[in-house]
Amino acid sequence: MNLLILLLRRSRGFVALAVCFGLMTGAASAGLIAYINDVLARGGGLADRGSLLGFATLGVLMLGARVGSQLLLTRLQTNTTFALRDQLSQRILATPLRRLEELGTPRLLATLIDDVQAVTQGLLCVPPLLINGGIILGCMTYLAVMSRMVFAALLVFALLGAVSYLLPLRHIMGLLRDSRQTNDRFFGDLRSLTQGLKELKLHEGRRKAFLLQELFPTAQTLKQLQQRVSSLHALTTSWGMSLFFFFIGLLLFALPGFTHVPATTLVGYTLAVLYLQQPLDASMTLLPMLGAGTVALRHIEALALVPAESGPLATTPLAPPVAPARIDLVGVTHAYRRDSEDLPFTLGPIDLTLRPGEILFIVGGNGSGKTTLAKLITGLYAPESGAVHVNGQPVTDETRELYRQHFATVFSDFHLFDSLLGLAEGGRADKVRAYLTRLQLERKVRIDAHGALSTTDLSTGQRKRLALLTAYLEDRPVYLFDEWAADQDPLFKEVFYRELLPDLKAAGKAVVVISHDDRYFDVADHLLRLESGAISAAPSHRETEASA
Numbered sequence: 278m279n280l281l282i283l284l285l286r287r288s289r290g291f292v293a294l295a296v297c298f299g300l301m302t303g304a305a306s307a308g309l310i311a312y313i314n315d316v317l318a319r320g321g322g323l324a325d326r327g328s329l330l331g332f333a334t335l336g337v338l339m340l341g342a343r344v345g346s347q348l349l350l351t352r353l354q355t356n357t358t359f360a361l362r363d364q365l366s367q368r369i370l371a372t373p374l375r376r377l378e379e380l381g382t383p384r385l386l387a388t389l390i391d392d393v394q395a396v397t398q399g400l401l402c403v404p405p406l407l408i409n410g411g412i413i414l415g416c417m418t419y420l421a422v423m424s425r426m427v428f429a430a431l432l433v434f435a436l437l438g439a440v441s442y443l444l445p446l447r448h449i450m451g452l453l454r455d456s457r458q459t460n461d462r463f464f465g466d467l468r469s470l471t472q473g474l475k476e477l478k479l480h481e482g483r484r485k486a487f488l489l490q491e492l493f494p495t496a497q498t499l500k501q502l503q504q505r506v507s508s509l510h511a512l513t514t515s516w517g518m519s520l521f522f523f524f525i526g527l528l529l530f531a532l533p534g535f536t537h538v539p540a541t542t543l544v545g546y547t548l549a550v551l552y553l554q555q556p557l558d559a560s561m562t563l564l565p566m567l568g569a570g571t572v573a574l575r576h577i578e579a580l581a582l583v584p585a586e587s588g589p590l591a592t593t594p595l596a597p598p599v600a601p602a603r604i605d606l607v608g609v610t611h612a613y614r615r616d617s618e619d620l621p622f623t624l625g626p627i628d629l630t631l632r633p634g635e636i637l638f639i640v641g642g643n644g645s646g647k648t649t650l651a652k653l654i655t656g657l658y659a660p661e662s663g664a665v666h667v668n669g670q671p672v673t674d675e676t677r678e679l680y681r682q683h684f685a686t687v688f689s690d691f692h693l694f695d696s697l698l699g700l701a702e703g704g705r706a707d708k709v710r711a712y713l714t715r716l717q718l719e720r721k722v723r724i725d726a727h728g729a730l731s732t733t734d735l736s737t738g739q740r741k742r743l744a745l746l747t748a749y750l751e752d753r754p755v756y757l758f759d760e761w762a763a764d765q766d767p768l769f770k771e772v773f774y775r776e777l778l779p780d781l782k783a784a785g786k787a788v789v790v791i792s793h794d795d796r797y798f799d800v801a802d803h804l805l806r807l808e809s810g811a812i813s814a815a816p817s818h819r820e821t822e823a824s825a
């Protein structure tokens with residue numbers, strides 16, 4: 278899909294009107310040149326009032342049509358750019374988590390920041406290109422009418438110019454594509470730079486190796502690609518323009534030697550060709566930007582994000598979830614396939630059941646598949662085989678979004694928003710205060726009437742408590758904590774396992790806890806131990822089949 282189609286999709290009527298204005302600009306420009314040529318041929322001065330009026334009318338028409346076309350297309354471009362940003366955010370949220378994980382954060386960031394900007398700039402090129410196209414068309418028509426023979430010669434030059442411009446342009450497009458790929462790598466390096474600050478500051482050798490072997494070489498490749506694009510473009514543009522001067526030279530000095538060309542034709546041609554130089558020069562400058570926008574747009578499409586029509590804002594608001602009598606995972610599996618690994622990690626098949634008022638502990642060594650299972654339980658991953666049932670009804674692709682609304686979670690890589698995003702509204706201020714006190718955060722964080730947090734610059738353990746507060750406010754039927762207590766001090770660990778979890782259980786919540794704290798395994802009603810993606814065959818004294 279190219280940028281023009283993107284604009285057309287947004288509003289065919291707008292584009293058609295703007296193109297008409299563009300053509301009018303071109304026709305009026307050609308008319309003005311004809312007038313000027315006419316005046317020059319007569320040795321200056323407009324013959325009569327009618328001619329003066331005609332000249333003035335064409336001037337106003339040209340300016341009016343140009344401004345009209347520019348305004349229409351610029352407005353359309355701004356609307357399309359903002360719609361693209363909004364849609365992209367919605368599409369990312371509608372795309373399955375697994376696909377987003379495969380794409381990786383650097384690629385998504387590069388798209389959200391760079392690609393959207395490149396598309397915006399590409400779209401900005403469309404209005405002037407269309408207007409210039411109209412002017413070129415108008416002038417060419419005038420030239421064809423003036424002298425077929427000279428026009429044929431001009432066409433040969435124009436063709437030569439077009440070929441010698443388009444061939445390098447293909448190469449420029451290839452360079453732009455390479456540059457776009459390198460940009461993904463560059464964003465990956467920038468991510469390492471910002472997230473690895475401590476590690477890089479603390480180890481000089483690592484810092485140097487990172488800069489010299491990763492960041493700088495990628496930046497250098499990017500710079501070289503961009504320089505090659507600029508140089509090639511400057512060369513082809515200059516070559517194209519010099520062809521025009523060569524043509525004028527031939528017209529003025531060589532052609533009269535072969536055949537008789539009236540002086541008015543020579544003046545008219547020289548005038549029109551010189552006039553054409555500006556729109557042609559501008560168009561040639563704009564085309565690579567249009568190309569970069571097209572490459573960026575293709576890149577966005579290649580992400581294969583779910584269409585915005587099924588995005589989160591497109592669906593009707595979901596009703597608050599009703600506590601299910603049971604949730605069953607029946608033979609669910611999930612595998613991570615990576616080219617770099619001989620054997621993919623496979624989780625399952627897993628059977629388990631969640632019931633209100635019951636606590637399930639999921640335990641096991643690092644990499645045994647606990648977090649993966651948590652993503653399957655919460656509907657963040659769709660099972661590759663097997664099924665999830667709510668009260669005996671299978672969860673399908675259509676109902677998975679609704680299913681996810683049953684869960685309040687704190688994953689180990691949770692994100693803390695700097696606002697409660699609607700959770701503090703509806704007279705919940707007292708609740709918020711009570712939870713802050715219970716989580717021993719009342720001296721650290723204040724939450725205003727709109728739910729904005731006074732700070733999120735807290736210790737890891739405190740940030741996790743804030744995340745827990747958010748989960749409490751969500752008040753969902755099922756709670757899932759992924760190694761929540763790992764960063765808590767012994768006292769608060771005790772509070773979490775001996776008070777908070779039993780309270781949730783007493784409130785009729787189903788609770789899933791991923792834990793390494795074997796001191797507290799007795800809190801669980803069921804305990805599921807994972808080993809290399811499978812339920813361990815050797816349960817300890819409290820371990821029961823979770824599905825029992």
Ligand SMILES: Nc1ncnc2c1ncn2[C@@H]1O[C@H](COP(=O)(O)OP(=O)(O)OP(=O)(O)O)[C@@H](O)[C@H]1O
Pocket residue numbers: 378613614615622641642643644645646647648649650
């Ligand atoms: N996004 C991913 N892409 C590819 N492989 C993954 C991904 N996430 C996890 N894995 C792999 O799946 C396996 C299980 O990971 P998982 O995070 O589920 O384990 P875990 O039991 O939660 O580990 P830990 O106790 O260390 O948190 C690991 O071998 C890991 O390398």
